[in-house]
Amino acid sequence: MSSPTRPPQPGIRLHVDLGGDLRPHRSAKIEAHLRVDVAADGAPTDLPAVQLAVIIAVDVAESHRAAVRHALPAALRALPDRISFAVLGSGPEPVRCYPRAVADRDEWAVADRDERRRAAFVSGSLPLHREGPRPAGYAAWVASARALLTGRPVSVRHLVLITDGSSATAEDRLEEELELCAGQFTCDVFAVGADWTPDPLLVLAERLHGTAEFVDDGLGRAITAALQRLRRVHTPQLPVEVTVRPSVRQVSLSEKAPRPHRLGGLRAPGRPRCWSFPTYQWEQGSRDYLLTLVADSDGDPLETELQFAMVSIGDVHAPVTARWHLPGQSPAQAPAGADSVRTLNAAARMRGALRQGLVALREHGRDTAEDRLGQAARLAVQLGTDWVLDEIRAVAHIEDAAAGRVRLRAVDPGTLGPMILRAGSRPGGPLIDAAGARPGPRCGGCGTPAGSEARYCITCGEKML
Known part of the structure; x- marks a missing residue:
């Protein structure tokens, strides 16, 4: 895959959303949603x-x-x-x-x-x-x-x-x-x-x-x-490069849509703080990635905007910036990308629960299967992912999808292989639209964000919106 690609190069747009309320400690996890849009920009419709x-x-x-x-x-x-x-x-x-x-x-x-x-x-x-x-x-x-x-x-x-x-x-x-x-x-x-x-x-x-x-x-x-x-491939190989500040000691990148893959990172020669993640078969359209950084906060200032990484794709660059918040205090508002990062993680949990449930059912672990398929159904309702509910209905009665209650049917374990493949490899659409459609609850008084199950603000006690 190292052969030269054909000109002209596609147009690339890169958008970074940061998720989470960062608290300083020695192994703080920073998650960011990367959205990459590729346009043909005059390239032929089909690769010769x-x-x-x-x-x-x-x-x-x-x-x-x-x-x-x-x-x-x-x-x-x-x-x-x-x-x-x-x-x-x-x-x-x-x-x-x-x-x-x-x-x-x-x-x-x-x-x-x-x-x-x-x-x-x-x-x-x-x-x-x-x-x-x-x-x-x-x-x-x-x-x-x-x-x-x-x-x-x-x-x-x-x-x-x-x-x-x-x-x-x-x-x-x-x-x-x-x-x-x-x-x-x-x-x-x-x-x-x-x-x-x-x-x-x-x-x-x-x-x-x-x-x-x-x-x-x-x-x-x-x-x-x-x-x-x-x-339809416009760029056979296109590495995503992530250059990090010295306090970042772990970097990982996973493609979430259209195809779920965990990418292998390579150290860039002569650039000890730069990681290169090769990606392949870029067509016109969008891809969603979850970038995860693990950083030590020792020596970093609090409540100061810091650049933890620079993401580069071709000649396009975007920073990953955030700040460490004072212990015991909440920021005035959540980072703009918090909802989209939550959605990426929820989608990964949904796929994982579906696959685990089907594997458990094949191996006659009915209690585990019912539990995992129930989790997948609950997350599918939250994300509006109908194909997951359809898969679950093939092996179980869904009694209350939102509550995650399912009851298994009698199923031949030997027939579950195709469903397990679909759970692990089925392509899905970009997730950013779903992320914007279901914002999590937020306090109407002080703006503090909360988890999806929260009903009252942990900071001021007001009812969540």
Whole structure:
């Protein structure tokens, strides 16, 4: 992913909202909502296909050949002209199926009418897992993709992994291999069949900045849609840099929308207080991030505006400023971004509770499942997130969503995998509008903010608005 991007560069707008009432101590947490808007600014609508390299990897057992028999040829016939592509089949190790691995043949095919026709024909005899040695695991798939993709000098490099869980062996090497793949390519995972485990698929999608989803029907259309999305990328890689003041000793950044990811930070060479967080596949639109800083207040003045960090994206910069408040005193008003930061955190808790509840239900922990799904329902009502309520209704009766009361249905645990994938990887819209729609209660007399359950002001005793 380190190849040069195409001009012209998109227009970037960066907005920072700070949340929280900062109290000085040795490990104070400072949270800020970053909203990044990207406009095409004259860039072409679609990335030229010649700038894309895609591997379609089929990790499927012979018994599930029907899942890909028609979908794979259809996806190959729909490839755009001039895209670089390769197809990997299954065995004890990934097998290059197209183009064929011969001495006078390039590792990559470049799509045109003849290449698409030949690839679709060859895919009919795609090698799949058979009885015998156990497959090497997901680490082998991403290692094979890395070996092919890192040598292809194009702007966007991507792996489409189709799996039925055949490679879900002990994944001792997966974490190590994902470290090596960081920044080299992105990945979308499509799960077919019913025997796969959600957790490693979610790890692949999060670490490689893609999505994981279950496809019961329409696999060919799903692959084609994923490639069409890649062509809408205006900037393949765009790091978010955070430069902090000396009192800040921990920095983390998480993307909250449109796709939930925790980003890995890298120290900038020669700049000990600068962290770089690589991000990928920027399309026109908006993204929401939660920046978390941990700072020591020793030596900092109180009630004085301080710049704790500078956030930089391309040539656009925005400061993160706040002040330490005197112990025992409340500020006149909450920071402007307090509501949006609360919403980002609430949305993360909602997704986490939904996923935990579904996992507990799959593992027959019904009390835990009911508790977590109730939490998810309560937060979904507060945030107006209807899709979460729909997911809960599939496994439970919602007796009182606002109070978090649900009653579990009789559910086959083996059917919950697709729901767990959606809870962990489903894209969602930007959160800033929801943040502004539901401000928390505030005292009408002194303006002190409070939690969502507060009814009377802790400072002056007046009823909250």
